[in-house]
Amino acid sequence: MKRAIVLAVVATVSQAMIAFAGPEVPSKAVVAPPPPPPPEFFRPNEFDIGAFGTYATGVGSSNNAGKFHLWGGGMDFTYWFPWLYLGARFQGTGGEIIGGGGPRSKSVTLVQGFPPVTVHGGGGDVAAGILESDLLLRYPLDKVWPGVHLAPYMFVGFGGVVVGSPGENKTVSETFTVTNSAGVSRQVTFTGRRISRVSNAFGNTRLLGDVGGGLEYRFTPNIGIFGETGYYFPNGAGNNFVKIDFGLRYAF
Numbered sequence: 001m002k003r004a005i006v007l008a009v010v011a012t013v014s015q016a017m018i019a020f021a022g023p024e025v026p027s028k029a030v031v032a033p034p035p036p037p038p039p040e041f042f043r044p045n046e047f048d049i050g051a052f053g054t055y056a057t058g059v060g061s062s063n064n065a066g067k068f069h070l071w072g073g074g075m076d077f078t079y080w081f082p083w084l085y086l087g088a089r090f091q092g093t094g095g096e097i098i099g100g101g102g103p104r105s106k107s108v109t110l111v112q113g114f115p116p117v118t119v120h121g122g123g124g125d126v127a128a129g130i131l132e133s134d135l136l137l138r139y140p141l142d143k144v145w146p147g148v149h150l151a152p153y154m155f156v157g158f159g160g161v162v163v164g165s166p167g168e169n170k171t172v173s174e175t176f177t178v179t180n181s182a183g184v185s186r187q188v189t190f191t192g193r194r195i196s197r198v199s200n201a202f203g204n205t206r207l208l209g210d211v212g213g214g215l216e217y218r219f220t221p222n223i224g225i226f227g228e229t230g231y232y233f234p235n236g237a238g239n240n241f242v243k244i245d246f247g248l249r250y251a252f
Contacts, residue, residue, distance in 0.1 A: 041149040041218040042140035043251075046087075048078040050226065052247025054093050056130075059231075059242050070095045070128060074245070078136065085138055089155065093130040093243070097163070130232070130243070132159030132210055149224075154213040161206050161234055208234040216249060224249045 056070040072095015080087040134157030141148045179185040214228025227246040234240070 038146070039221050041142060041221050042080075042084065042138070042151055043221070044080060044082045044084045046080040047252045048076075048080070048249050049252075050076045050078070050247055050249040052076070052226075052245040054095060054243055054245045056095075056232075056241050056243040059240055068097050068241075070097045070241075070243075072096060072128075073247075074130075080138075084140070087136040087138065089134045089136055089157075091130075091132050091134065091159075093245075095128060097126045097128045127164035129162045130159065130208075131162075132208075133157050134210070138216075149218040151216050151218075152213065153216065153228075154211075155228075155230070156209075156211045158207070158209050161208055161232075163206075206234040206239070208232050212243075214245075218251075222251050224251065 051073070052075075053073045054070070058068050072093060074091060074093035076089055076091035078087050078089040134155040136153050136155045138151045138153035140151040142150075175187055175189045177185055177187055210230050210232045212228055212230030214226055216224050216226040218224040225247070226249050228244070230243045230245075232241050232243060
């Protein structure tokens, strides 16, 4: 009888201990971390430095259309604001302007009845610089097409063009012996000045506005290439020109 009572008590206590112990704790499963997000190729708060080669030529209906050409290069510095699509840029371009279609000579009669003289002109190179500040809008296509790291952009701004001296060899001089009806002779010297077409059109310094667009492709988040075309209109009629740039860009 006592043994039965002891067994009943032990069974009751065991059930109570199991109840107070709570449910069985399952083993913790190993959860893999999420993959890192893909790198951004075009970023807000980005600072870019570009280097490029350039070509420019006169356009429009002016006398300079197609008659001067600039070859050179330059650099630009761009900051993209926290809003990914808006940026500001400073760009400087330098080169040589070739105007007039090459050197040429012409025989000119300065005084009727006297032999003509040869006047040389054209073909002179003129150093020039173009400085501009622009606002830019861009749209990275990888926002809608992942893996297409291409961004078209457009720009608008203002600046100035600075034209150097075309050189010192700019005059022609010829001396004639003139005899009047009384038989008195004297020497007369005629001097002419060769005028640079570019300097005459632009002066030494001229303000300008510009508008244009381009494409930039990124090989990595930091290294890319770009090409752009801008239309420039200096103050004063008939001096408009188009400038084409192509180069490399590094993004920080």
